[in-house]
Amino acid sequence: MERSPLSDAARRRVLAATHQAMRRAERHWRLRLPEVAVHFDLSGGRAGTYQVRTGVRLLRFNPWLFSRHLERCLAEVVPHEVAHLVVDCRWGRGVRPHGPEWQAVMASLGAPARTTHDLPLEGVPVRRERRVPYRCACRIHQLSARRHHWAQRRGARYRCRECGALLEWLR
Ligand SMILES: [Zn+2]
Ligand SMILES: [Zn+2]
Known part of the structure; x- marks a missing residue:
């Protein structure tokens, strides 16, 4: 470790x-x-x-x-x-x-209600993995290659946790 x-x-x-x-x-x-x-x-x-x-x-x-x-x-x-x-x-x-x-x-709590951070990732070990864009009703999601495979080949369906819509592949 x-x-x-x-x-x-x-x-x-x-x-x-x-x-x-x-x-x-x-x-x-x-x-x-x-x-x-x-x-x-x-x-x-x-x-x-x-x-x-x-x-x-x-x-x-x-x-x-x-x-x-x-x-x-x-x-x-x-x-x-x-x-x-x-x-x-x-x-x-x-x-x-x-x-x-x-x-x-x-x-x-006196804190900004932001859902994502924009902290610089320099010096932070980030595993590079292929991401595939999907769309719901409210935003673009980046699915991992593994989830993309499950969605396209094995019938898995994913929903946005915010809007509840099914994710669709943005070809
Ligand atoms: Zn959160
Ligand atoms: Zn959504």
Whole structure:
């Protein structure tokens, strides 16, 4: 396992910012959030993600992006993922990932409600994989070559998590 590029001091700041955002959301939304695990094991171009794995709520952050752009990650990526946790706990799975509920939580955290980051990827190890463009009703998606194969050869169908439309290959 490669040594993490994120220093212990930076990790502590990320954990403090995470807990601070959670407390702020609890006060604003009058709820009690469960404990979350925070892992620094995300790689590639993604900055952060929120997952529930076998009942454990997990925030995962990209140590490469956080070590290079710590201040922006604290201001944008941490609240983005904490807001997913808040939406999950308050509204459950029935709402869109970046819909009005998530946007309202981002506003309550004083953070910009952007769905993608534009952090420079220089110096960040990103696996280059062929991507194939697909269209839904609201945007263009880049599917992995593997999912493209499943869609075209094996009848797999994928839906946009935002608008619910089936993805169509943009030839
Ligand atoms: Zn998100
Ligand atoms: Zn869509």
